[in-house]
Amino acid sequence: MNPSSLRSLLDQWEGEGKLIRIKKEVDPLFELGAVLNSRQGSQPFYFEKVKGYSSPMAGGIGGDRDLLAASIGITPDEFVPKIIGSIVSPIPTRLIEKGPVQENVVLGPMDLASLFPIPTYHGEDSGAYYVSGILVVKDPSGRKRYTSIRRMQFLGGNRTNVLITSPELLHQFYTFEERDEPLEVAVMFGVVPAVVLSSQISTHLYHADKLDVAGALIGKPFEVVRCKTVDLEVLAEAEIVMEGRIIPHEREMEGPFGELAGFYGARAPQPVIEFSAVTYRNHAICQTIFPSSYEERLPMALVREATLLSTVRQTVPNVKRVHITMGGVARFHAVIQIEKRSDGDGKQAALAAFASDKDLKHVIVVDEDVDIFDPEDVEWAMAVRVQADQDIFIVPGAKGSPLESSHNVRGVTAKMGIDATVPLAHKESFKRTSVPFGPIDLKDYI
């Protein structure tokens, strides 16, 4: 059974020897993040003692492909069909009267920093940040519910900023602001990886209720309870929920902050949230995600892989698998594997990829005998199957991503497609060597 609560998942991983308990006290100022980052956010950690606080903190929960897949009961090969299937056939949440997340209720105005740790991550960050909370909102009609993750800089007392870059949610906030009304929000901490993964599904593409999609990912409905001070529902088994309102016509300076691509984002005025309640389970477990680590990048990459495969398949039906790489910041690089049937397939697949996602910069297309999840194998294909004057195309001056400095200094981005597939007429000359024996277990030979 796939766990629906963070604490049952942590228990399971502890039993399987996958969780590392950090017994030494860690300082939320840099030290906790440094430990998380020592494994690039791909190792589940449980920090028993966070300096100045009685609550433990978990991190590195969703940064490993194998573990994330296991948490939803699939193998890593099954992510794309599972994500698409869950968007198409979501499992609606079930509303219940009472849930553990409301075992303790603190009504505002409160001092957020006195309740749970708020870590600081990078040397030049402007302060302490909440970086992993799942923000729940309803659209202006009050009928649609969306989740996403938005970093929140702690401003003191019961206030934070919120950084919203998605046009859809910004539009929603501005709609409320024009009416001089606040936008109600709830922010959930201490959730299973399925909830983080589904939060990354693009609202403007799918308009899915992402908590229902999360239910389909784990194969059963998530239970939700009504919030105490806002008209929203939150996961009954979340560890901590902060309820509040984004205040109209109010901005406070935010940043700099070390962002997804490993650079500092600029300082700018951002909207402000005032929190009206914090609810939490008995013995609540806090949760964080180290910014720019695998744990931030992987859910984004997996959701993009699902969209990419569907789009490329429209014009290249013989596409097999796609990989949005971690080194390419989960959005700039794609490796596409095809079963090549005609000589134009390679470049066509790269073109289709660029059409599917404006952030993509470099796309490499390879044959079926190349392991797209092994960077060395992909490099090998580029080394022995690519002639730069024939197999590479560059489109200058296209739209790019503001998350990337080389784009920002120019305002536009060049797109490069690399066709590393073999010319069909010369397939025999490219045949890979193989050894018709094995697999070898060295123990049998020593």
Ligand SMILES: Cc1cc2nc3c(=O)[nH]c(=O)nc-3n(C[C@H](O)[C@H](O)[C@H](O)COP(=O)(O)O)c2cc1C
């Ligand atoms: C760990 C993590 C942190 C994120 N931080 C932010 C953020 O601070 N601001 C933001 O706009 N998007 C952030 N994102 C990306 C959004 O959550 C993502 O674009 C969104 O959920 C996609 O859905 P949407 O189309 O509804 O915006 C973050 C994603 C992750 C995984």
